[in-house]
Amino acid sequence: MIIAKDIGALRQAVRDLRAAGTLALVPTMGALHEGHLTLIREARRHADAVAASIFVNPRQFGPNEDLDAYPRQLAEDQRMLEGEGVALLWAPPVDQVYPAGFATSIAVSGVSEGFCGASRPGHFDGVATVVCKLFNQIQPDVALFGEKDWQQLAVIRRMARDLDLTLPHADAIIGVPTVREADGLAMSSRNRYLTPEQRQAAVTLPRAMRAAIAAIAEGADFAAALAELRQTLVEGGFASVDYADIADADSLQPASTPGENALRLLVAARIGGTRLIDNMPVG
Ligand code: PAF
DSSP: OEEEOSHHHHHHHHHHHHHHSOEEEEEEOSOOOHHHHHHHHHHHHHSSEEEEEEOOOGGGSOTTSSTTTSOOOHHHHHHHHHHTTOSEEEOOOHHHHSOTTOOOOOOOTTTTTSHHHHHSTTHHHHHHHHHHHHHHHHOOSEEEEETTSHHHHHHHHHHHHHTTOOTTOGGGEEEEOOOBOTTSOBOOGGGGGSOHHHHHHHTHHHHHHHHHHHHHHTTOOHHHHHHHHHHHHHHTTOSEEEEEEEEETTTOOBOSSOOSSOEEEEEEEEETTEEEEEEEEEO
């Protein structure tokens, strides 16, 4: 595996890999787990070679968020990626991505405004900016992202369409279903912040979401099912619920009744100091 830490080394490695065949990109912030490895394995089915990036992107963290505490374990991540046959790891220091004087930001309106966009102002500008840079730097034929960050996926697809990105083009941005622990909790690098008691309580999140979806399938109205979901989370040990809503799966426009378009239940809730997100299809 080639490990590039500066833009010159990256460009050379990308040139060589692209001359030899197609290239898939899996962008990450490291602290890899089975969910990331699933993305890598899926990426190998779509291209001749896989590039991964590890970059804890400061621009997508708010001033009171966990940028400094975010887990960093480059040596271990490197071993895991090597084990999965990744051809190129791009692991730049911050000044390679944001050199002095960096002044550009990409804002995707609409899809980035509700949900995590409302409770984390600026977050999706940071995501869109860094992902656009990664696409330009690596020019992958396809790029893979976890569906766990459903809104992020919608923002990136919108950006790719709006900016006429050709590598990867919007349809070549592939969402991979959420990988879950045996008890149903969605895998996340932030799960390691949970104490054993919080970890046990966290399973209330997917369970309550499934119960809400089942109630809706049996005819419950959305508002009642969502109120029940919120109450179950708080009774189950969550400190607060940032949002628990149903929206059009593509536009993320709120939905209050079933319709023709696919719908998604999206939830963010805090347990102790940790904010967990999850989403599931409705219907
Ligand atoms: O999902 C993530 O890990 C990050 O938001 C991403 C896409 C790597 C951008 O920093």
